[in-house]
Amino acid sequence: MNDHELHLVRLGIDTHQEPIVYMRADCHVCRSEGFTAHSRVRVETNGSALVATLNVVQGDLLKPGEAGLSETAWGRLEARSGQIARISHAPPVESLSALRSKIYGNALTDPQIEGILRDVVAGRYTDIEIAALLTGFSAAGLNLDETVGLTRGMVTVGGRLRWDQGIVADKHCVGGLPGNRTTPIIVAIVASLGICIPKTSSRAITSPAGTADAVETLTCVDLDLPSMRRVVEREGGCLVWGGAVGLSPVDDLLIRIERALDIDSEAQLVASVLSKKIAAGSSHVVIDIPVGPTAKVRSRENAVQLAGLLDQVGTRLGLKVRTIITDGTQPVGRGIGPALEARDVLSVVQGDVDAPNDLRARSLALAAEVLELAGHCPAGHGERAAEAALSDGRAWKKFQAICDAQGGLREPPQAQHRWIIDAPEAGRIAAIDNRRLSRAAKLAGAPSAKAAGISMRIRLGDFVETGEPLFELCAESAGELAYSRNYLAAHPDIVRIGANE
């Protein structure tokens, strides 16, 4: 065996997504190369290679001549037990100089941005380097050219779909509003009217549920590209997870750290949204921007600025973008969390009499904008068309057909652990803190625990008596329920009740 070769061992350690290689401290490769814990090394097997971070092992976890791999590294290398790997210094990552230059206040050129994105996609950035990238972009800000470059770069380093239809519709919500799960309803309405809407959605970044998380409780969302294409060709629409079709490989890598840090910059947001639309082959995109003191966008000024940026960047890249600024002062519908939101969606598309009115109204308004932007009906006539498709069951039929094509419609799970939060006093509901409500839903387990989250019982302006339920906490484990209850106990003002009138 050569100087730099070791036999691979699967240690079965799940380090989340960061590839780790484990080597003995007394290993000949460590010694001859001067490797220490946290060195970046290149691991090469027959035909594939990756860059990993080194963890040095003392004791007998590994035998002499062995190197262990974390689960991510094992999977990416498609390694086999005992296979020989060659281990060497990772080449310096040149694009990090561009990143540092950005952090120190200089604008990035398109080639610099593309270089950064290529290195991220190739797995050359460590988690802390991705954290620096996201934070640097947020804190230093990107100008218009950089934002266009970032959007274009994200498309360039990933795949791109092409459709036969001239008009391909899409919609997006910038998020931050718990329960705002209009997408599945809009897709059902729009597709039922014959407009192509091949919807790819993301999972939650910092929220208790993304559209993909919610739809996953109803049907299969991790379709590959050929399957997605089959569904769209048959039904004119789909509801799949963008990560599975691999259209935004950079975004998938960044989102994990964004989620951990809970940060999200304007340029990053614009690039992430628009690059996905372009990669999905969309031509006409409606974007919902909810505004409220505790929504992601807090003021009308910020919303107007974000709308302008989406519009400018979209136009530069040949996309027709229409932004709609909506009310974001309180959660939409009743559920917050994947399965709870899926139930709201079902009740609206099925036309239940007790379906949440606000979710229905928002979905119709946004569907109307899609219909008008896509030229299906003249300005002012979209809402009537959308309303008709929902009321006469065409949307529900289309929804079922799409779910059938994706693997069948299923019942969302129910939480086993529940706790009702009561009004501590009588009065009118004066304010609802979306952020802390989302936090409580996340502490209860959402989005990874599908049934977890919050079920709202009140809306702004409602009058409640002392002891009346405000909302119900749902969890899949007792520990998470307790964890979330502790948080709620520390923040008793998430739902603010005004003076008794």
Added chain:
Amino acid sequence: MNDHELHLVRLGIDTHQEPIVYMRADCHVCRSEGFTAHSRVRVETNGSALVATLNVVQGDLLKPGEAGLSETAWGRLEARSGQIARISHAPPVESLSALRSKIYGNALTDPQIEGILRDVVAGRYTDIEIAALLTGFSAAGLNLDETVGLTRGMVTVGGRLRWDQGIVADKHCVGGLPGNRTTPIIVAIVASLGICIPKTSSRAITSPAGTADAVETLTCVDLDLPSMRRVVEREGGCLVWGGAVGLSPVDDLLIRIERALDIDSEAQLVASVLSKKIAAGSSHVVIDIPVGPTAKVRSRENAVQLAGLLDQVGTRLGLKVRTIITDGTQPVGRGIGPALEARDVLSVVQGDVDAPNDLRARSLALAAEVLELAGHCPAGHGERAAEAALSDGRAWKKFQAICDAQGGLREPPQAQHRWIIDAPEAGRIAAIDNRRLSRAAKLAGAPSAKAAGISMRIRLGDFVETGEPLFELCAESAGELAYSRNYLAAHPDIVRIGANE
């Protein structure tokens, strides 16, 4: 055994400094608490607790009922094999909201800064959160009040020395200039003249050697506080590693990530430098700011700005600060790397005839400033006093006495692997790229490989013939030598030779 208890196992995995806990995927605690890979958990044993990141283990690395700890976690908990640990959700880290607010462009208050620093010191920040903190501070910038707050906060969360002497001198170099190892020489001169200079130095952040790294090749630098005090009481000066005396616990945690990211902000730099001086009990501080196109400070404007900030923050915190802007266009002395720089220091304090003149001159000039600032001699008379102490052997005697008190003077190690880089053409040395030279020294193994680095054979303005040596690469392993040579081959213009005159 209780629901949330597991038996601890030492897995012997060195993850650098991040505490990791390893738990089986089917473990009852993981399941009841909803833990997944990368969850942040609190691990509590009898009397101590820490927050760690979870790695989930499949297979039989751990038996049911066991939890593994990384070496850092094991050490911090002072764990014993088989000991019972209680594992629960880590409490939310409230100061992260303040950090996010900073990233989004808001100024921080003193209590917010102190909250962040307390959480960092308590180990509540993950590596990616520390990366976000450093990047956010660099990219968003801190104003004067925030910089004062950061400096004060760093002192508050750490220890603070008090000395009987009214005047306690100190000096610091903002770095970025390879080989600029004046500190040990200045300490020897100043202490030999009876001025108290209890010097604590740092290890390299992004450079091939810090003062502590270089001095460590001559004597012991990781003295605890009582030992340091004993040395200072006996000799009036010392040369210890600040990390060992624990005066800057925050800085020690931040530096590891700063080094990995290779970023360094102005406010962070000022706070780091001045907080250490205040914590060390210094009253009069001289700060060397080398300026050059490839030094850390690139222009005179930047140097003046940094000097102003050091002065303002120092004054607000009751410190007498004198900043000196010096030439930073080329390395100082001959060696770059711990042992190579230590040899230069030795030759100057010993008064060798072939000691590097530039290092000697810089040391005398800075020592003179210290002597004048501390009131040992009137303005304009410092240099003569310093020169006398160096020439008549008092400085060398003091240097040996300090090293003796710290555990004895020893010989710096020599590198086994060497390679000479020759001039590819004849001509005059027109420019030297400090940054890339440092990079090459680091790739050769410095600072962790003590003997590694670069030995310079030329200075700016020298005339060289084709094939004459420019510098020598030194490494402790063949792999590192090769790695650095590859880098040099890719960057042949590190030493730029002008047209033959």
